[in-house]
Amino acid sequence: MIVLIWITEGTWRSTVDAARAQLSSGGGAGEAEVRLLYVTDDQVADAAHAAFAGLLGRGHPERDPGDRMEELGRTAAAELLEAAAARLGHPAVRLHRHGRVEHEVVRAADGVDLLICARDGDRDRLGPHSLGHATRFVVDHAPCAVLLVWPVPAPGLDSLPPPPG
Template identity: 60%
Template sequence: MRVIAWITEGTWPSCIDAARSHAPEAADIVLLHVTGPEAPGAAHGAFAGLLGRGHPERDPGTAVEHLATTSAERLLAEAAQRLGRPCKRVERTGRVEREVVAAAEGADLLILARDGGRNHLGPRSIGPASRFIVDHAPCPVLLVWPEAAPGVSSPSGSDRL
C-alpha cells in the first residue's frame, strides 16, 4: 500500500497523525510538500521590472527559491520525525493542486487536511487548492481536520451545510 501525506505549513501534524493511525505498518508512506511558484516568481519579476536586468547575481528570486527549499526540507524532516517510521520525502515545485494530484497517481490513499474556515462545518472548511485535489485525486482521499472538528450544533454549524 502506498500512502501520500500532503504536508503544508499550517496543517501537517494532523496529516502525520492520520498516517500513523490509518496506514498499515507495512505501507510505503510518502511525505509530500509542494512549493508554489508565486513568491520566487514575484521576486524575479520585481527585480527584472523595477531594478534592471544588468546584474542577475543580485536577483532576490534566487534567494527566495533557496529559502523555500530550506524551509520545505526542515518541514519534511519534522514531519518524518513525528511519523516515527520509515518514509520517503518528496519536494515538488509548481501549481500546488496539480502537483499533489500528479503525485497521487498510483497511490492507494492521499491524506490532506482542511485548510479553509475551521470554525464551522461545510464546504468553506476546504480551500480552493484542497477542493481541486479532492475533486481530481486519482485515489481515495482521507480529509482530516487540523484540530478538533466543530460540533454540528456550533453557532456556524449545521445551518450552513
C-alpha cells in the first residue's frame, strides 16, 4: 500500500495524525510506503522576479528578491517536511514539488492507494465551502482513494444549511 500525505502549512498536523491512525490500525498498513508531499506555488517568486526585472533589476541580477523568496521557500518546505516526518514516526519519503499546487498533488497521487488531505476552507459549518479551491480540485480529480480530514473538530449537524425553498 502506498499512502500519500499532502502537507500544507495550516493543516499538516491533522493529515499526519490521520495517517498515523491509519498505519496503526493494522491490516498490513504498517508495511505501507508513506510519502509526504509539499508543493511550492512558484507564482509569488515568479512575480517578484518579473517585477524586479521589469522595474528595478537592470544591471543588478544579484539583488533579485525572487531568488531570496525561492531560497526561503525551499527552507520552509524542508523544515515542514522534517516536522511532519518526525510527528509521523514512520519511515517516509519526502517529496517537494513546484508548480500549480492542485495539479502537482494530483500528479503525485498517480499510482498511490490512498491520499490523505485536510479541509482548508470554512471550518465553522459543514458543506462544500469547507474545501478551498486547490483541495476541491484534488478531491474531484485524484486518481486514488482520498481520506479527507477536518483539521479541527468538525462542526455539528446544526451547521447544515436549511433545505432550499
